[in-house]
Amino acid sequence: MSTRTRKTALAMNVLALLPAHIKADFVQNECVNGENFTDGEVCLTVSGDEYPFYVAVKNIHRKESLSSLFADAAPNTLLICNRLTPYLADICMENRINFIDSAGNVRINNAALHIWIESQQTSQSKNKLNLANKSNKLGEGAAKLLFVLLSKPDVLNLSYREIAEYANISLGMVSKGLGIFESESLISLGDTRRILDTERMLSLWVESYRLSIRPKLGGIRLQFEREWQDIPMEENDFWGGEAAAEKLTQYLHPQELQLFTRQPLQKKLAQLKCRPNPEGLLWLVPAFWGAKLAWSETSQALLAVAELEASKDSRNIEVARMIHEQYL
Incomplete structure (x- = not known):
């Protein structure tokens, strides 16, 4: 166009x-x-x-x-x-x-x-989100499923077994999670499965990442004093948070670094040549989604927005809203 x-x-x-x-x-x-x-x-x-x-x-x-x-x-x-x-x-x-x-x-x-x-759209969306959170606080499995559906909506039309592989969750969690989303009118599971309310799902993703996924990410904090662009990246390494935001907007100079990886942490740690430090600025964490999910700008944006919002930093939140409007 x-x-x-x-x-x-x-x-x-x-x-x-x-x-x-x-x-x-x-x-x-x-x-x-x-x-x-x-x-x-x-x-x-x-x-x-x-x-x-x-x-x-x-x-x-x-x-x-x-x-x-x-x-x-x-x-x-x-x-x-x-x-x-x-x-x-x-x-x-x-x-x-x-x-x-x-x-x-x-x-x-x-x-x-x-x-x-003054549009009422924003306040209405917040009210819908609060209703969803009140009636069904998403657990870790449903939050992972939400990430995959937002990253690649076509996954919704696959078999439950395939969806489980994409989201890295159990078959039972697929059924439970989809049931929650359908009850909140976020998706339709009729003859043609489809997403009904992407905007509300995005809001729910940000909240469920902060409450259900982030506390369980684990990983390790590392001392890192070089430029973040110098970090060796493998095929299955993915930036989150501020570095992901910088890649998408060229607007935010990253201070706190979050790196998701599919490699064993000890192997990646040896590659990075960094020493552990509980106060370190580089947070190395295992990827929580399934290996079948093809990475995209949307996936990058979802990880960036969720971590930026969770930081509660006003500048990060402003950049998160920019990414939301540009990519989501």
Whole structure:
């Protein structure tokens, strides 16, 4: 799909979320020159009055993505974008950037038109997640199953024995876990098995990793004082946490390192030539998923987001949300 087509699709999907009393007519520019607010024009009609805007259609994942718009922002310009975090929405307001995002949030403020719409989508998702956690706190096996289904949704249509091999869990745990997910309306196990609510499953994954998987990872802490990129990586070694986030975003300089491996820990330890240290910055841990699971950017993103959120560090959490929006 071309960039122009993607922008048109994003703009139309976002504008479709506007309340019924606001009519939006969007026209994309035939030739986009790369400058700000030149992707098209939109006319908002409210109570019979028309308000034209020059439009920038853009995916925003961090403050730097917005900074290029600051100089050209004006009362008659409008950003149409993916869902903004509250932090990024506030930056828009501080720099007089009108916006409509894909969660239905709207903040427009010019001399003639003032619209402020706060989407209920986030709070509703949290309520659903709390309900799921309250009724069925996921154990380690169900959390592993959740990781595999999010990494490779097609696994859901395999036999229970194959699913067990992918997730590294027992056959009984496959049946129990799928039953939990179906009871929470996360998946359908009808004639055609399918995932129904990926967003809520992602939220549940973050929580279940922190509560059920992370405390049981085991592994060993190592003293490591070199550059993390110098660590010898084998085919079955996988980064988690901050290093995984850096590979995906090039935005976070890793301090705490988490390395999953399929090799015996003593063998990997000898390869790394690091000495154990309970306060060490390199955490070497056994991979908890099955060997049949083919690694992907989605798998990397799931491990990064879960560990970053578990750290409770505000900067890590901001990067976790960037990864969520870009890759999940």
